[in-house]
Amino acid sequence: MRQDVHFVTLSTPDLDAARRFYVDGLGWEALLDVPDEILFFQVAPGLVLGLFDAEKFAQDVRADAAMPASGVTLAHNVGSEAEVVEIAQRFVALGGREVVAPEPGAFGGIFHAIVTDPNDVLWEIAHNPGWHVADDGTVSFG
CATH class of the missing domain: 3.10.180.10 (2,3-Dihydroxybiphenyl 1,2-Dioxygenase, domain 1)
Structure with a gap:
C-alpha cells in the first residue's frame, strides 16, 4: 500500500453549523455539498476533508450510535x-x-x-x- 491518505472524514453532529462555520464564516469553497448528508472540502492536493452527518456516518460504519470525532x-x-x-x-x-x-x-x-x-x-x-x-x-x- 502506498503511503497516501486521500480523505479525512469526521462525524459531524450538526452539518448545518459546520456549513455556516466553514463556508459562510471562513469562506471555504465546498468541493461537494450533499445537504443533510456530507460536506467535502479539498484541503490540499489530493486530500479532501469530509464532514459527514453523524447519524449517516454511524450507518456507514455500522455503529450502534453516532460517534463524535475524538x-x-x-x-x-x-x-x-x-x-x-x-x-x-x-x-x-x-x-x-x-x-x-x-x-x-x-x-x-x-x-x-x-x-x-x-x-x-x-x-x-x-x-x-x-x-x-x-x-x-x-x-x-x-
Missing part, C-alpha cells in the same frame, strides 16, 4: 504568531471555542492555539518557523 486534531500552519492569534479569535467569533489560548507550544518550538469548530472538531493553529513545503509537496520540519 483524539484527532486538524492542523493549520501560518506564517506568524500574530496570524495564530487572529485565526484563533476568528474561530471563537464564528461559534467555536478556545481550548488552549495562543502560546508557545510545549513541543517542537512552535507557537500555537487549540480551538474547535462548532461541532468540537479540534484545530491546532500553529506558527512553526521550521515548517516548509517544497515545490514537489515534500514536507520538512527544519
Whole structure:
C-alpha cells in the first residue's frame, strides 16, 4: 500500500453549523455539498476533508450510535504568531471555542492555539518557523 491518505472524514453532529462555520464564516469553497448528508472540502492536493452527518456516518460504519470525532486534531500552519492569534479569535467569533489560548507550544518550538469548530472538531493553529513545503509537496520540519 502506498503511503497516501486521500480523505479525512469526521462525524459531524450538526452539518448545518459546520456549513455556516466553514463556508459562510471562513469562506471555504465546498468541493461537494450533499445537504443533510456530507460536506467535502479539498484541503490540499489530493486530500479532501469530509464532514459527514453523524447519524449517516454511524450507518456507514455500522455503529450502534453516532460517534463524535475524538483524539484527532486538524492542523493549520501560518506564517506568524500574530496570524495564530487572529485565526484563533476568528474561530471563537464564528461559534467555536478556545481550548488552549495562543502560546508557545510545549513541543517542537512552535507557537500555537487549540480551538474547535462548532461541532468540537479540534484545530491546532500553529506558527512553526521550521515548517516548509517544497515545490514537489515534500514536507520538512527544519
